[in-house]
């Protein structure tokens with residue numbers, strides 16, 4: 155299956171378990187892979203038949219900054235559900251990295267893959 159992807163989408167938002175994390179924004183970086191058949195878009199050269207990575211990026215930014223959650227797990231599950239519901243995508247993989255969370259690590263995060271129910 156073909157893929158449309160977004161790499162290292164940067165979003166600043168309130169996120170985290172601890173009280174100090176609820177006071178100032180932190181950086182998150184998203185890598186997103188969406189499985190979709192690109193042939194109809196390619197044959198027609200029509201953005202309306204494509205999974206528009208710009209719109210998906212806007213949706214991720216809007217959702218991530220709209221209502222704070224504590225866990226990265228909560229956020230990526232919400233985003234996967236949003237993308238599967240709103241776009242012509244059979245499967246989505248979302249990896250979110252939170253580089254400032256663990257000082258001794260380059261980055262930490264969560265990755266999930268979710269598919270549309272058959």
Ligand SMILES: Nc1nc2c(c(=O)[nH]1)N=C([C@H](O)[C@@H](O)CO)CN2
Nearest residue numbers: 169170171172224225226227255256
């Ligand atoms: N699996 C997870 N572990 C942790 C999370 C998380 O969202 N998922 N979050 C935290 C804290 O918010 C952390 O980022 C602050 O250092 C800890 N572990």
